[in-house]
Amino acid sequence: MHGAVARTLMRPEVGAASAIELWQKDTHDVNALTAELSAQVQAVNGGDLRRAEAMLISQAHTLNDVFNILLRRVTAQTGLLQWEAHMRAAMRAQSQCRMTLEALAEMKNPKAIAFVRQANIANGPQQVNNGTHAHAGEKPTPQPELLERQHGEWMDSGATSATSTAHQEWRPWEQSTGPRSEAGKAVASRNGWKGGERPMLRELARILREQASTLAGLDVN
Numbered sequence: 043m044h045g046a047v048a049r050t051l052m053r054p055e056v057g058a059a060s061a062i063e064l065w066q067k068d069t070h071d072v073n074a075l076t077a078e079l080s081a082q083v084q085a086v087n088g089g090d091l092r093r094a095e096a097m098l099i100s101q102a103h104t105l106n107d108v109f110n111i112l113l114r115r116v117t118a119q120t121g122l123l124q125w126e127a128h129m130r131a132a133m134r135a136q137s138q139c140r141m142t143l144e145a146l147a148e149m150k151n152p153k154a155i156a157f158v159r160q161a162n163i164a165n166g167p168q169q170v171n172n173g174t175h176a177h178a179g180e181k182p183t184p185q186p187e188l189l190e191r192q193h194g195e196w197m198d199s200g201a202t203s204a205t206s207t208a209h210q211e212w213r214p215w216e217q218s219t220g221p222r223s224e225a226g227k228a229v230a231s232r233n234g235w236k237g238g239e240r241p242m243l244r245e246l247a248r249i250l251r252e253q254a255s256t257l258a259g260l261d262v263n
Contacts, residue, residue, distance in 0.1 A: 098143075112135060
């Protein structure tokens with residue numbers, strides 16, 4: 043008995059019927075309201091949303107009417123606080139009207155949901171995570187060796203590779219002749235120059251000091 047009463051009270055249409063009766067000042071029968079609401083719930087469960095769409099568009103028109111009434115009342119206010127209060131209420135009604143129309147548009151044209159497969163893109167070998175699991179019989183991916191081999195044998199981090207050994211034997215820096223033409227020498231002479239006026243001024247000051255020192259030596263002689 044108590045379980046049946048609890049299940050009845052927990053039905054959404056029963057609570058809604060009680061609220062409607064309270065707001066309508068006991069002018070309707072609760073049982074009749076519950077039966078009508080149950081019929082509307084069954085229609086929505088069956089995919090019929092015409093009543094819900096009519097409800098939303100009616101509420102949008104009502105909120106728009108509230109916005110227009112409050113906006114007209116704003117012009118009759120003489121105090122700043124009253125003017126701001128009416129304007130805030132009008133803009134709130136406009137926002138609710140917009141949200142109601144957005145809900146109706148979402149109901150009429152639901153957004154498409156895209157399921158994107160995840161991929162981790164990196165330089166070199168790429169790993170793709172698509173929710174797949176390893177099948178039976180597959181060998182696990184071997185872990186990379188860093189500085190230790192199997193059975194506790196450490197790798198020689200200072201070992202010289204074959205390429206490095208050949209490079210040391212070849213010694214290409216001893217065979218370089220540098221630029222031979224005058225134009226090439228002029229370009230190579232500026233390799234260390236970093237640009238800017240300050241290095242040029244320092245070089246000019248150095249040359250002037252050398253010339254002054256040379257002239258001073260000539261005067262003494």
